[in-house]
Amino acid sequence: MAKIIFEEPDGNEHAVDIADGLSIMEGAVKDSVAGIDADCGGACSCATCMVYVAPEWRDRLPARDSTEQAMLEFCPQVEESSRLSCQIKVSAALDGLRLKVPQTQH
Amino acid sequence: MIDPVVIVGAGQAAGQLVTSLVQDGFAGGVTVVGDEPHPPYQRPPLSKKFLAGEIEFDRLFVKPAAFYDKAGTTLMLSTRVAGIDRQARAIKTEVGAALRYSTLVIATGSRPRPLALPGADLEGVMYLRTIADVQAIRRYLAPGRRLVIVGGGYIGLELAAVAAKRGVEVTVLEQAPRVMARGVGPIVSAFYERLHREEGVTIATGTAVTGFEGNGRLEQVICDGLRLAADLVVVGVGAIPNSELAREAGLAVDNGIVVDAQCRTQDPAIHAIGDCASQSHPLLDQHLRLESVHSALEQARTVAAAICGRPAPTVQTPWFWSDQYDVKLQMAGLSARHDAVVVRGDPDRGRSFAVFYLRQGELVAVDAVNRAPEFMMSKQLIAERSQVDPAKLSDERVAMKDVRL
DSSP: OOEEEEEEETOOOOEEEOTTTTTTHHHHHHOTTTOOTTTTTTSSOOOSSEEEEEGGGGSOOOOOOOHHHHHTTOOOOOOEEEGGGGGGGGGGGGOOEEEEEOOOOO | OOOOOOEOOOOOHHHHHHHHHHHHHHOOOOEEOOOOSSBBOOOOOGGGGTTTSSGGGGSSSSSHHHHHHHTEEEEEEEEEEEEEEEEOOOOOOSOHHHHHHHSEEEOOOOOEEEOOTTTEEETEEEEEEHHHHHHHEEEEEEEOOOEEEEEOHHHHHHOOOOHHTTOOOEEEEEEESTTTTSSEEEEHHHHHHHHHHTTTOOEEEEEEEEEEEESBOOEEEEEEEEEEEESEEEEEEEEEOOOOHHHHTTBBBBSSSSOTTTBBOOOOOOOEEEGGEEEEEETTTTEOOOOOHHHHHHHHHHHHHHHHTOOOOOOOOOEEEEETTTEEEEEEETTTTTEEEEEEETTSSOOEEEEEEEEEEEEEEEEEEHHOOOOHHHHHHHHHHHOHHHHHOOOTTHHHHHHHH
């Protein structure tokens, strides 16, 4: 279990406790975090669950694989800190992770 | 009291509609009536990760049960709707309950096209559409079992991939000259035939099944006069829209419930979304019934906006995907009216290439095989209606960002 803190597009802070083994995207969708569309349901096929990772967390997450890398490269609002939240599996090590949700996923 | 929004059907379109109504701040009541025993769940994983046992049952659900309680949404599950009374603005369930609506959204989806062949009702001949179907099929997926799949479409081939990985002896019988003929071009079909053969699956195209035999239980599949021994048959030969309720209520039906770009039927109080709807497609100037989750989600968002009096969301390029083995196919756009085809990479070797479909120099569709950059960039180019340079497109040394004309 880890508490993940999302900054929603309107600036609202939304903390979600997510069980180990779920993806961050799944936890966010189940708790209705605003701005996470996740149209493909976690298949790394749509890039609509993108989040920005807080600076202090960037090196503490497992690296992007080649598909995530490629999907992000062509994402309209991509930044250095961008990740697809469906590709990050939750574990206790992520407790306190802070993420920012983009204004739009399209 | 204002009557609720009633959604008939509890699939992904219904789940997204409830979600979007909550997000849009809808203050009225919502009732979802569905014939399955489950709240809305995701169907794409049914023939992929859920079938493979890689994700548990509870991870399929669009939202947890508590979400609907909190949203004030009533779920009437295991409930079939018998009819719509447009005059009274009410639906009637099969057990006779009447339910008034302010707005009715028909999201009844589609059902597998049944095979009308001798022996098709034998035990051991199955279809793949629901959680229950997958649970039944999964029990057969053990090493050495013989699975015959009728139909080489997405469902059939995704099932073939999962079953082959489990050591099942898989044969796919496809009536058309090539697999996935409705969804992709011939180059991609040929690739998938090679892929499955490399993984040990037998693929027979141009092969018509004429019936099934067995003593109460399936034993043999008959095709082209031959008999194939089988422990299980799964039929995946397309889907039929569940449009009967609409037709009986006097609404226009033509390969799906006919709706305008905003998913409205000719009755202003009734919308239709998802697999059951034939939408006047905002980008194509023609009616289309897309069996795709992206289309269902987008239509749900459109209807939620209409109900809440908000502007319709921007229409996106249609897109689809399919996972088979280690190969991710991502498709965007609609290739129906293309006049040129451009290939990037080598479809005959390896497992990574893309096929682009052009019309008068404009990129209209892409089939990308393990090519996420080609897919993502094409989605943008299609939406922009960009002219592209075929020579650059086919040259791997030119980055996808630089293929515009």
